[in-house]
Amino acid sequence: MSGYFDHIDPIKFEGKDSENPLTFKYYDKGKNVLGKSMEEQLRIAVCYWHNFCWDGFDVFGGGTFNRPWHGAVNDRKAAEMKTDVAFDFFTRLGNPFFTFHDVDTMAASETPREHVDNLAHIVDYIEGKMGSTGKKLLWGTANMFSHPRYMSGASTNPNPEVAAFAALQVRHALEATHRLGGAGYVLWGGREGYDTILNTKVGQEMDQLGRFLTMTVEHKHKIGFKGDIWIEPKPHEPTKHQYDRDVGTVYGFLKAYGLENEVGVNIEPNHATLAGHSFEHEVEMANALGISGSIDFNRGDPQNGWDTDQFPNDLRETTLAMYYILKGGGFKNGGSNFDAKVRRQSRDVDDLFYAHVGAMDLLARALENAAAMIKKDTLGDFREQRYAGWSTGMGRKMMDGKASLAEMADYCLEKNESPAPVSGRQEYLENVVTQAVK
Template sequence: MTKHLDSASREYFKSLPQARYEGQDSTNDFAYRYYDKNRMVMGKSMEEQLRLSVCFWHTFCWDGSDVFGAGGFHRPWHQMDDPKDAAAAKREAAFDLFSILDLPFYSFHDVDVMAPAETAQEHVTYLNEAVEHLEGLMASSGQKLLWGTANNFSHPRYMAGASTNPNPDIAAFAALQVREALNATHRLGGSNYVLWGGREGYDTILNTKIGQELDQLGRFLSLVVEHKHKIGFTGDILIEPKPHEPTKHQYDSTVQTVHAFLQRYGLEREVRVNIEANHATLAGLSFEHEVDMAFALDLFGSLDLNRGDPQNGWDTDQFPNDLREVTLVLKSILSAGGLRNGGLNFDAKVRRQSITAEDVAQAHIGAVDLMARALLNAEAMIQDGRLDQFREQRYAGWQGGIGAKMLAGEVNLDAVADFALSSNHAPNPVSGRQEWLENVVTQLVR
């Protein structure tokens, strides 16, 4: 069975047609209608501006299972007898899809690309074997690594957290995974390294020393930053905020809580954020809010693209489809100078009933086109200028007079209060014109 399935895995995506740009009038379900990777947008090609990435975990590792039922995808590598052969077949199939989609980046957790390991030595050995294979695949394909990370949440040992675990032996095992994954990311030329604290939180305060767990997490992150500099990794270290699920409360719940945490442990110049759309909405915030907040706090790093279902209220990780939302996000990114080391990673999975290879490819193709279309809309918004001009005009009073002195720290509270007293009039509010601004967005989202 193993040999037959290995052959099947090699052919799983190869039967699909190559995705190419054909223009908006194309009726080909495997064509890009908006993503012309060489088209110039604000001084860079679409490919450079979007830095699109396919993820390993949802796209190739998930078997379609959920908490109520077994998986129904039956990908060939899910059914192979030998775990090492299955991991190798999965890696090769992934690079087949990367080639078909013609996207520049990919991302992975350590356990996504390697055979299952239980002991520390097995983990090191199996991950190294996987990295050697990935090196060869990347060399022959030209594929680049957007970021790597360690899965410190799925194994039962992490049921009470990784770095925040009450057992320091488990925190040490997590440190091993992170060291090896960071080394692998560096070796593969990755642009970033991400830490997602999926279980760095608590389910009940009754058994939790919150202050100590925060100190454990802060020290662990400091060790990661120290190791980054030790090995000469020049990419960014990123934290991915999420408010809850799987824990009741996670310590890195939003961009602002991450910023406060980094400031407390002196890491605000060393670590940035990888923002996921579905995590933002789980926190009761919008995707564009979290992105703008990251820029305001000088923390922006990279993005995971997905969405939740508003009727579900949990992390459904669906492919993005809200053109208005992603247009505003890309406008913020373009206005701030672009993605730098970051990218747009499709941390999304097809629905459980979408069981074919075609479903996987077409989900990505549609999402790529959405981002390309949003990029063109964002460029049009910036060139139109009305949104930015109104916002600048609304805050123009702070550019001089008492406003500028307040911001510069040139006056105390008495001076500001005396200014109001000397003016001897009641200041009048000015319209925020929200409805008109929303109309302008509607006009420019096409």
């Protein structure tokens, strides 16, 4: 299937005046932005699962796509065909990275031995493709949510035999990620939560999850993997209650099990909004807590109540998120993975390119907008001025632990002045962002 995309020419940068829909208008990978190339700043990845595994099905209807490798899930040759097509896509699109779950890439299996053998076979094949194309792995993960064995969770399952199968998957997916030079490894909780508290030992399940994550970190160090471990927060996907519902919850969990210096987060905008947060809130929370990792770029539909995984197209939202990503130091091992899928009615192979070209251009525009905001950092300067009182006087003494509650109270009595309210200038700052979006 190496000729599946032969009618698509490699995507080139032609500038914003180009009328060719299959060219980049803004993504100029070599352009310098804040001291790095655009390609280095964004570290764009394309995922296996939505693009090469999903056949267009949803809960109300069957698949609408007809990819040649669909329907041959137990066939190693079909897995190789899918890999050929995936790397041809990456090469024509020009993204530097890709991401995958273990089962995305391999022939389907049921027994533990079959799983290990099928994964090993396709990892050999992927390694060859990486060598011939120069494409790199951003991160890998294990799918511990799709198979019926995981209906009650993976590491949080009431049956330790299921947790053992999950351990098998994580071990070999992590080792595959290490072998392929991945920059990180993601633990996508999927069903690490509960549907009803009536049949659930919540404390027991959280201890199981904490121990499982600890074992994963221990194995990372044992095999010498230098990349990061990330959890992907999600509010209720698909269980009623997830133990990893947002960045703050994940940090509290990591802190409880002594893992806050070992594990970070992989943030998804659609999960942020389903948790009742903005995308930029989750990014800045990760910065504040010191667990920033990577981003799964996508969006939801505000008129739907679930994770629709649509390609991002909101320039203002993406600009503001990119501003906080850059303010947090930018990507290190992480990057910009498109955890997004074309719509069920977008069934032509060309639609895969339209979606990614548009999304890459969006990130490029957001990056340049955010860089301009940082060069003339009106937001940052305003925040520094607003909190300047904490750098001197009693504010500084309090933060340095040199003032007691009684001393603070006596200070207030001695001044005997009611503090004057100061404007937060929200509308002014919103105008600053609006004017930066170009």
